[in-house]
Amino acid sequence: MRTRRILHRRTLCLCLILVSATLRAQSPVGIETRVPNTSLLIDLVNGDAPETISASGLxxxxxxxxxxxxxxxxxxxxxxxxxxxxxxxxxxxxxxxxxxxxxxxxxxxxxxxxxxxxxxxxxxxxxxxxxxxxxxxxxxxxxxxxxxxxxxxxxxxxxxxxxxxxxxxxxxxxxxxxxxxxxxxxxxxxxxxxxxxxxxxxxxxxxxxxxxxxxxxxxxxxxxxxxxxxxxxxxxLGVFTQDIGGDYDEFPRLTDHHDESAPIADRARSYLQANCAHCHLPGGLRRTEIDLRLQTPLDEMGIVDQESGVDDLGAEDRRILRPGDPQNSVLLLRTLDLGEQRMPPVASSIIDPVGTDVLSRWITSLATPTTIAQGRSPTSSSLLSNYPNPFNASTTIRYSMTVDGPATLTLFDATGRRIRDLVQGVHLAGNHVAHWDGRDLDGTSVASGVYLVRLTTANVQQTHRLSLLK
Structure with a gap:
């Protein structure tokens, strides 16, 4: 009986593999047969562009x-x-x-x-x-x-x-x-x-x-x-000079910035790639040395906490991108401007309501700036000791992340009751600091006692004790 069950499972697995392979082989293509293009033919070496669309062959x-x-x-x-x-x-x-x-x-x-x-x-x-x-x-x-x-x-x-x-x-x-x-x-x-x-x-x-x-x-x-x-x-259809296969999961792919189900960082970075990176890339504009290409890590884009080389557009402390502060991020402000500082600078006189909203939400999600000592990037994601501890008025909480990603720093009292989320959003890899002034989410000072701070990332959850003395 046990042998029959094993054979049955193996047969079932084999059937699933065959069905999966068959489905891949039968994946639809949009056009079955290629037809040569003999109508839209423009040779600018030996002639000019057609003067009308009707004469173009389109x-x-x-x-x-x-x-x-x-x-x-x-x-x-x-x-x-x-x-x-x-x-x-x-x-x-x-x-x-x-x-x-x-x-x-x-x-x-x-x-x-x-x-x-x-x-x-x-x-x-x-x-x-x-x-x-x-x-x-x-x-x-x-x-x-x-x-x-x-x-x-x-x-x-x-x-x-x-x-x-x-x-x-x-x-x-x-x-x-x-x-x-x-x-x-x-x-x-x-x-x-x-x-x-x-x-x-x-x-x-x-x-x-x-x-x-x-x-x-x-x-x-x-x-x-x-x-x-x-x-x-x-x-x-044989459009490419080589067969590129049928599995494109590992191929690069931009995210539709309208897609609310996608991560906000993917939507914003794809929007910047499609709308900005053709000028803002290495060897591009000489006026600014920023790199807005999708494949560039955030901390190498030259925008985080970097001073803007153009008008600050009313920002209080101008930065190209101020993490967590879209209203003082020139990257966003220029897309909202309709004057000389507008981005894009040509062929646009209407603000993109979806694109600017995505950029604003992304900047807001970048909760804290990152500082990494030269040659001392963190080797592990961890919650480090706070100082001072015990503390009176305020304390500084240190934590590190080895990769970019979401992180939450949450405070609890000794009974496990949540006091507030001190930090919540997407972080750069590096060493971070956060400050707690002994107040809850409503701004009310909490009582003396023992409190817990918990760091939660995609792969780490750590908790430390804090002692508040008044």
Whole structure:
């Protein structure tokens, strides 16, 4: 009987393995068969950009805006803020040419590749009705077999039947739904960039291509009703010069900053990567030496408790990022500014309500600054002795963390009743200090006696005794 049970368990395990493998093999792809692109072909070495979208080959039917065969739609995990505009994205490779895939770096696109982004606004009519209408299409075109890309903007006419190439920047006013309050409308000053403006964001430091990269496309996309991982779909179609396999769990992936179920730190860092890091990275802007890339550890970004090199925007003690104090963090204040200090500095005149809220909550969660003595980083996460102990007016509590992560420092009386959370939030790795003035959460002085302080992290829980004498 025991032998039969063992065989049954082994058979069951084998069946589960086979079912799991079958499910992986049957994972959906968004597009089954690749069709060569023979329509959207732009050669800037031997010619110019088309003067209209209808002449570009982007659409098979421009009146219905049916994309031509062989052009790939895609989405990004974290979108660049564009004053509430809704965007659709595509890329076109000449014929059946391929992309050299990179897990962590820039994708190498073939000559004459074209990246496409359509911008739609929710327009409000005089009678209050709302309709989503295309207003702009942008092309980013690779110049032959060089490393250079050039950008072009096309403005759609009022009937949305065609779009004209722009040679200079211009601004149009539209009555749109207010991104901060969808029940209201507002006048939106929409900027159409000139060709030379595109290079302000599409910098050489990030390979000029911002959207199509592993961290942005490692996620699901709705291919006309079929939801599938984009990397899996492109790999299935042979878009890459190499087979990248089917397991992307260890590949980089940005977090949607709208996702309330995700950790606030992941949302904020992904937002900074998508909206700021193309300028703020090593070798980027010379005015500031900060690094807002996702892979950079927080204590190496050059922002925590660092003085700002620009106007303090009214901050009392200006720092680029003051942990726990968003109102005095210039990183946030510049995204809330609509003047000369605004970030981003181009093509945006409306504050991003979700993005700024995420940044504010993240800064608030960084409860305490970190001090690490040179060459003496902590070797273990632990609650250290406080001093003085016993104490009268106040005491300093020291604790250390070996990795970035959440930590809580909680005070209890001798009966185990919670007095207050002294510290709560995400911490940098390092040696930390907190101060207790002998008061509870309401600010009332507690009585003399023995108290307990407990440090809780992801992998440590330690408790020490404190003696308060009055």
């Amino acid at each position: 659409y098979a039917q421009i009146d219905e805006r049916v994309i031509a065969p062989g052009i790939f739609p895609f989405g990004v995990n974290t979108a660049l803020w564009s004053d509430g505009a809704h965007k659709t994205r595509f890329f076109a490779l000449p014929g059946d040419s391929q992309i050299e895939f990179s897990r962590d770096g820039d994708w190498a696109f073939p000559p004459n590749s074209v990246l496409v982004k359509n911008f739609h606004l929710d327009l409000v009519a005089d009678d209050g009705s709302v309709s989503r209408q295309i207003v702009e299409t942008r092309f980013l075109v690779k110049v032959g077999d060089t490393f250079e890309w050039k950008g072009f903007s096309y403005q759609w006419n009022e009937d949305a039947t065609d779009a004209q190439l722009l040679f200079t920047s211009r601004t149009e006013s539209y009555r749109t739904v207010d991104p901060a309050d969808p029940t209201r409308s507002r006048e939106t000053e929409y900027l159409f960039p000139a060709p030379e403006d595109c290079g302000r964001c599409h910098t050489f430091g990030v390979g000029q291509v911002l959207g199509p990269r592993t961290s942005q496309l490692n996620g699901d996309f709705d291919y006309d009703g079929v939801v599938a991982n984009q990397l899996a779909t492109l790999n299935h």
